[in-house]
Amino acid sequence: MKLDLHTLGPLVALVALIILGALLNPAFLAPANITNVLARSAFIGMIAVGMTFVITAGGLDLSVGSMAAFLAGIAIIAMNFALPSVGENWGTILLGMIVCILGGIAAGYLNGALITKARIEPFIVTLGTMGIFRSLITWMADGGTLSLDYGLRTLARPVYYGGIGWITWPIIAFALTAIAGEWIMRHSRFGRHVEAIGSNDRVARYSAIDVNRVKLMTYVLLGLLVGLATVLYVPRLGSASGSTGTLWELEAIAAVIIGGTALKGGTGRVWGTVVGVLILSLIDNILNLADLVSPYLNGAIQGVIIVLAVVLQREKRTADER
Amino acid sequence: MNRRTLMKATALAAVLGMGAGAAFAQDTEKKVIGVSIPSATHGFMGGLNWHAQDSIERLSAAYPNLEFVLSTAGDSAKQVADIEDMMATRNIDGLVVLPFESEPLTAPVAAVKEAGKFVTVVDRGLSQEGIEDLYVAGDNTAFGRVAGEYFRDNLEAGSKVVVLRGIPTTLDNERVEAFQAALEGSEIEILDMQHGNWNRDDAFTVMQDFLSKYPEIDAVWAADDDMAVGVMEAIAAANRSEEMWVIGGAGMKEIVKRIMDGDPQLPVNVTYPPALISSAIEMTALRFVSNAPMTGRFIIGSQLITPENAEQFYYPDSPF
Structure with missing residues (x-):
């Protein structure tokens, strides 16, 4: 019972934020605002679910923000290129989506292979690929902005803005990713292996787990989810530039840690990550809706809440160990 | 065609300069101009980078005795290192710099000036007055x-x-x-x-x-x-x-x-034209190839673009 209360910590924080938001501004609970917040959480959310697996297995990926920008860039180039031959139809958009997803898988494989096969520290590998992807998108866009053809853009818009009633596609995709992620982590062989490797790499090896393969797969899974997030991102503004997706990696990592996954690996909590993502987006939303502090201080408020959330968990955990 | 007439103009300027004696020697000498700008992190800077490269290409073709060194920096520390490298290894005669931040760049740019180089500061002023020979900025x-x-x-x-x-x-x-x-x-x-x-x-x-x-x-x-x-x-x-x-x-x-x-x-x-970097580079180049005085402050006004005059402000080739 005591343990339950501790793991529910992030959830309590989320509920507290929702109540605070509702008290500060009645517009906060309007369906339009809820849709906005959930839909804009979807990009970071899907990436953070993938990041949960990578971190749980004892890894780290700093390249996801740049990777998303790069994938958005190649998808836009591919769609603009295919436009004259395929025409202005869903075929072209589908092609762009496939490019995003395959590109994501390939980029994740590249990170994973360098880490497991070349045996380089994840921090170094992904710091390197972060710079590479960021430079590539800036170079592809010639320092400016890559824009999707206007007709295609109009056609693809419903991918972000459409949906079933006020539940838009990004929200549905985020929910499905979260449910699948939670199930894989708790109930699949892969998920169990991920936690085993994160807890004790050597024991996992002795238990005949193919450690390198599982680690590699966590990066591929993350790449795939970055690709999926980009599929939803491109129709929103129909553009990609050198500033797309900056700091997404840190937001995703912060969400994972707020949610109760240990940065050193071993314990993964996908639902916690989802709560972490929602906490981060709600802080932003509430600060914009209520004139609580000077906008100069928004970053400070976020920082305090992130650190506080983690401190509370740590204290509870050490209390448990006693 | 344009290039040829410009070259002739340079030659003519050189011949005229003969009368002034020393000026002639200066004109035929190779002059190196360093250009240091922030990297293309957002739309405006992307446009600025494009215009910088465009001007350098055009000026190198027009004035064969001018050589340009372009470097882009993602932060102040890198920009300081770039400028030091330009001084140490490329022996620049002039520097066009758009400081990433005013404070950290003030001392390094002052050092360039003390070494007797021509300094043009663009858009973001240095934190100490009177260092630059030429200041070009938007308003x-x-x-x-x-x-x-x-x-x-x-x-x-x-x-x-x-x-x-x-x-x-x-x-x-x-x-x-x-x-x-x-x-x-x-x-x-x-x-x-x-x-x-x-x-x-x-x-x-x-x-x-x-x-x-x-x-x-x-x-x-x-x-x-x-x-x-x-x-x-x-x-x-x-x-x-x-x-x-x-x-x-x-x-x-x-x-x-x-x-x-x-x-x-x-x-x-x-308007707040990213092409202001071109004004700065062109004016610095003129300092080395003509007798036109190129010191002082050059402030580019912000104009209202309306449907009537929009055509003058439309550059389809620029990325911005």
Whole structure:
């Protein structure tokens, strides 16, 4: 019972934020605002679910923000290129989506292979690929902005803005990713292996787990989810530039840690990550809706809440160990 | 053809310079000009990088005795290192620099000046006066004032506006203060100001929240065309496009095109041309190839782009 209360910590924080938001501004609970917040959480959310697996297995990926920008860039180039031959139809958009997803898988494989096969520290590998992807998108866009053809853009818009009633596609995709992620982590062989490797790499090896393969797969899974997030991102503004997706990696990592996954690996909590993502987006939303502090201080408020959330968990955990 | 006439002009200048004796020797000597600018991290800087490369290409072709070294930096420390490298290894005669930040670049640029080089500072001033030979910049106060005056003249009393600010910097403060000053005493209410960081995604998010918060908004000062794109998308998603117009800034080509086409949601725009780097590079080059005096301050005014004059501001080849 005591343990339950501790793991529910992030959830309590989320509920507290929702109540605070509702008290500060009645517009906060309007369906339009809820849709906005959930839909804009979807990009970071899907990436953070993938990041949960990578971190749980004892890894780290700093390249996801740049990777998303790069994938958005190649998808836009591919769609603009295919436009004259395929025409202005869903075929072209589908092609762009496939490019995003395959590109994501390939980029994740590249990170994973360098880490497991070349045996380089994840921090170094992904710091390197972060710079590479960021430079590539800036170079592809010639320092400016890559824009999707206007007709295609109009056609693809419903991918972000459409949906079933006020539940838009990004929200549905985020929910499905979260449910699948939670199930894989708790109930699949892969998920169990991920936690085993994160807890004790050597024991996992002795238990005949193919450690390198599982680690590699966590990066591929993350790449795939970055690709999926980009599929939803491109129709929103129909553009990609050198500033797309900056700091997404840190937001995703912060969400994972707020949610109760240990940065050193071993314990993964996908639902916690989802709560972490929602906490981060709600802080932003509430600060914009209520004139609580000077906008100069928004970053400070976020920082305090992130650190506080983690401190509370740590204290509870050490209390448990006693 | 153009290139040949320009070369002839240089030759002529050289012949004329003979009378002045020493000037002749200077003209035929190889001169190296270093250009140090921030890297292309957002739309405006992307445009600035493009114009810098474009001018360098054109000037190298026109004046064979001029050589250019271009470097782009992602932060102040890298820019300081770039300038030191230019001094140590390329032996530059002139430096065109757009400081990433004023404070950290002041001492290194002062050192270049002390070594007897010609220094041109672009857009962001150094924190100490009198170092540079030539200062070329846009007019941030006018940028805010011109936009503010348009709001004052085109909105009825009691209208409500929201403002998106850039990355917190002195440049952004100057613009916003001038905008507020222009609206003073006009009965137009500024509901809210938040930082969109000159970024499309951030501006989209901030505008969505403004739309949730305020049932009535009559106009938006997005203060930058990248932010204007994000703002308009948020307004369209909320189905409130009929209700308000948006003024961006800096003259991005897609936005200028829409003004040319008479888009009712984008009535006008205010210039802050990224091509100001070209003015700086060209003037520095002239310092070495002509006798024209090139010292002092050159401030490029911010103009109002309207559907009537938009064509003059439309550069289809630039990435911005």
